[in-house]
Amino acid sequence: MNFPIKQFEGSLPQKTVMKGEVYWRTGSVKEIYKDERGHYIASVLGQDLYQVKLTMEGQIVKHHSCSCPHKRKYVCHHIVAALYEIENGFVEERKKPVKSYNSSRKTWHQLKGLLTSLFPFSF
Numbered sequence: 001m002n003f004p005i006k007q008f009e010g011s012l013p014q015k016t017v018m019k020g021e022v023y024w025r026t027g028s029v030k031e032i033y034k035d036e037r038g039h040y041i042a043s044v045l046g047q048d049l050y051q052v053k054l055t056m057e058g059q060i061v062k063h064h065s066c067s068c069p070h071k072r073k074y075v076c077h078h079i080v081a082a083l084y085e086i087e088n089g090f091v092e093e094r095k096k097p098v099k100s101y102n103s104s105r106k107t108w109h110q111l112k113g114l115l116t117s118l119f120p121f122s123f
């Protein structure tokens, strides 16, 4: 199955994409590199450590395989996790998902309150 790396989410079954995204977000892609022939090789942790191989021509994913029991022509979630990794790091520089720091950021009012409770004589 050939599909463009940029729209792989829309080219694959939604369930597989969602599961693969969770794998990717939880850091299941342990290693990924591009070998000298341009193949992407990834180690993805599932029930076991599986090896995903991807071959791309330009922006099109031409071949894919995974060593997990789901293999065959079917694209498994390990492959999807590797695709996310490539899409977000290797193929082009794209902004990583912005993490929210708001929850841990204290407002000045809260900070002043905290300082006052710690150093009652300074304020």
Ligand SMILES: [Zn+2]
Pocket: 050, 066, 067, 068, 069, 070, 071, 076, 077, 078, 079
């Ligand atoms: Zn797999």
